[in-house]
Amino acid sequence: MSSTYPKFAVVGHPNKGKSSIVASLALDASIQVGNTPGTTQVKRGFPLKVDGEIVYELFDTPGFQRARRVFAWLEQHGDVPADKRSDVVREFVFEHKESNQFRDEVELLEPILAGAGIIYVVDASKPYGAEYEVEMEILRWCGQPSMAILNLIGDEDYREDWTRALGQYFRLVRTYNPITAGHEEHLALLESMAQLKEGWTKPIKKAITVLDELYDQKINNSITTIVDYMTEVLSFVHKENIKGEVLSKEEEERAKIAYREKIVNYELQERKRIESIWNHVNVQKHEGELVLDEVGLFSEESASIFGLGQKELIITGASAGAITGAGFDLITAGHTLFLGSVIGGVVGGVGAMFGFDNLYEVKVLGQSIGKRELSIGPMQNLNFPYVLLGRSLYHASVIAKRSHAKRDDLDLENVSFTEKLMDASMRKGLEKVHAKFRKTKDIEADELNDYHNTIRNSFLNLLH
Ligand SMILES: Nc1nc2c(ncn2[C@@H]2O[C@H](COP(=O)(O)OP(=O)(O)O)[C@@H](O)[C@H]2O)c(=O)[nH]1
Ligand SMILES: [Mg+2]
Structure with missing residues (x-):
């Protein structure tokens, strides 16, 4: 099984446009999006295939439900140096895999622990709030390359506040509206994603060329x-x-x-x-x-x-x-x-x-x-x-x-x-x-x- 292509897990709070972003980046209109939180119950990979070859894969995930309690668990078990923190997250997933208690968190953490990059989605038309910080902390503990996407679902614009906060947790912060994005915006976002990890630059640049030809x-x-x-x-x-x-x-x-x-x-x-x-x-x-x-x-x-x-x-x-x-x-x-x-x-x-x-x-x-x-x-x-x-x-x-x-x-x-x-x-x-x-x-x-x-x-x- 070849898994050389880059993978990204699209994560965040419920109802922030995660599934929409996956649909838009995977060019797949069959992906379920919904007005009611909980539309996405389990993680699912959506590979973008061109001529039978996968250029990248996106994981749609359920939103965080009990982030505070998950982070409490991590802190309790995580008196370790920073380079060992992802092991603690792995332990968390292992321990809770069979129970339903943290089902959504287990689902969303799994692809990240398996090597996927993190795309954290927020709705920047709503004010920033400190309650998002536990989610961002959990993601930071995973130790994977990460970026944040500012989605503007409503009419207001709190991107400045959001950018200041997100910048402390994520390598890159970009605006992307999955509903209005076209080919140009898609490629521009890929350019950003290519910067997240050295090993991904080449395959994502290649993906850009392939998508342009397509x-x-x-x-x-x-x-x-x-x-x-x-x-x-x-x-x-x-x-x-x-x-x-x-x-x-x-x-x-x-x-x-x-x-x-x-x-x-x-x-x-x-x-x-x-x-x-x-x-x-x-x-x-x-x-x-x-x-x-x-x-x-x-x-x-x-x-x-x-x-x-x-x-x-x-x-x-x-x-x-x-x-x-x-x-x-x-x-x-x-x-x-x-x-x-x-x-x-x-x-x-x-x-x-x-x-x-x-x-x-x-x-x-x-x-x-x-x-x-x-x-x-x-x-x-x-x-x-x-x-x-x-x-x-x-x-x-x-x-x-x-x-x-x-x-x-x-x-x-x-x-x-x-x-x-x-x-x-x-x-x-x-x-x-x-x-x-x-x-x-x-x-x-x-x-x-x-x-x-x-x-x-x-x-x-x-x-x-
Ligand atoms: N107007 C607008 N609606 C959006 C945008 N992004 C998502 N939505 C809508 O918000 C709802 C939730 O989106 P979804 O992708 O299912 O969010 P998820 O729960 O994070 O996966 C859906 O009805 C989407 O159509 C956006 O940028 N603009
Ligand atoms: Mg969803």
């Missing part, structure tokens, strides 16, 4: 996922055989529904792929968001999520010189410009009024009965690609930035980010490719590469 890889995979998705949806043509001589109304309706469902499903699949790239597979979404995922793509809200006003949508098409006959109809129709209201209208049964059929061609192919085929698509609406793109870029950036300590629902509503998303010249570049999708023409490798890069730039803007 981050770039995740960005690339996200862009590829989005580009693949755009390609699939924008060139999608639904086909089915027709039984009779003419296309029946029912057949046509059914086919249209199948076409729309397929497109909605493409989006759902894309979201799942993005969430899995960033290890956020179980992220909960608002009800409103769920609606957006399913029918919302075709609702008026999708236009505001996308952040484009009507005028800008017109400009998008016009500046790219892509107004075809059908496109112009849609644009002059005013409110039908939003794909949302158009298809939303159909769902509500008034589609014909809005010229729903202009959005994609329904063709009947083939000559003889029994060999006729119905085909729907690709989507001709000029704005459709930007609705898709805006929604997927925004979703991907929120997922990419999301700390694994966060447990709230994903909020994808009420966002407006027009120019930040993509300026006119970027949209113009994309439009060439979208036009080809609409005509089911092949896209050249160069063009697709430019397309990829534009989307990448837009995504990076959203990340920062």
Whole structure:
């Protein structure tokens, strides 16, 4: 069994964000965090693995419960020189392992005695109090490399007082908020952890490099996922055989529904792929968001999520010189410009009024009965690609930035980010490719590469 990688035990008072810090540093959203103390009952190791290799391991532990009594025991048994104090702690753990009396302390001390570094977590939005000193004393007796993390759970800030006190017990004191921390903050904290022990500097520096590469890889995979998705949806043509001589109304309706469902499903699949790239597979979404995922793509809200006003949508098409006959109809129709209201209208049964059929061609192919085929698509609406793109870029950036300590629902509503998303010249570049999708023409490798890069730039803007 190899155990060369650094290990850290995250310890402290109950409810100070220990589990949240472990989740954030292990990039693991499955770790239980809780409002009620006692959510974490037993210690548990969370290794951070990259390509099957462990780069470091964090131990989530229960909070101190009876620190005063533990320290009294240590003092009673610990009339020893400083270098022997960890033996006394070991004795304490050995003696109380089987009883339940100090279960939480036994759990949290074990990984430290087995060689883990100490990360002591406090909530610096609450005033400092001397009652924490026994905890810090116990940890000092363990004689392991240690640092303290100031977490600001509430709005107030007592970091100065805390820093003065913590500085007497811990080698390093750093601020880290597990809920808001992103990639940069994660790496900055690792830089500090690398200083705790000589033997850890190299492996943690290595971890930083590996995590940085992993981050770039995740960005690339996200862009590829989005580009693949755009390609699939924008060139999608639904086909089915027709039984009779003419296309029946029912057949046509059914086919249209199948076409729309397929497109909605493409989006759902894309979201799942993005969430899995960033290890956020179980992220909960608002009800409103769920609606957006399913029918919302075709609702008026999708236009505001996308952040484009009507005028800008017109400009998008016009500046790219892509107004075809059908496109112009849609644009002059005013409110039908939003794909949302158009298809939303159909769902509500008034589609014909809005010229729903202009959005994609329904063709009947083939000559003889029994060999006729119905085909729907690709989507001709000029704005459709930007609705898709805006929604997927925004979703991907929120997922990419999301700390694994966060447990709230994903909020994808009420966002407006027009120019930040993509300026006119970027949209113009994309439009060439979208036009080809609409005509089911092949896209050249160069063009697709430019397309990829534009989307990448837009995504990076959203990340920062
Ligand atoms: N707003 C905010 N909440 C936090 C922060 N850190 C932890 N929490 C919340 O505080 C509660 C306790 O966190 P948890 O990590 O389970 O604490 P533990 O008992 O020390 O493991 C959870 O509801 C967390 O979501 C923070 O930095 N900001
Ligand atoms: Mg916990």
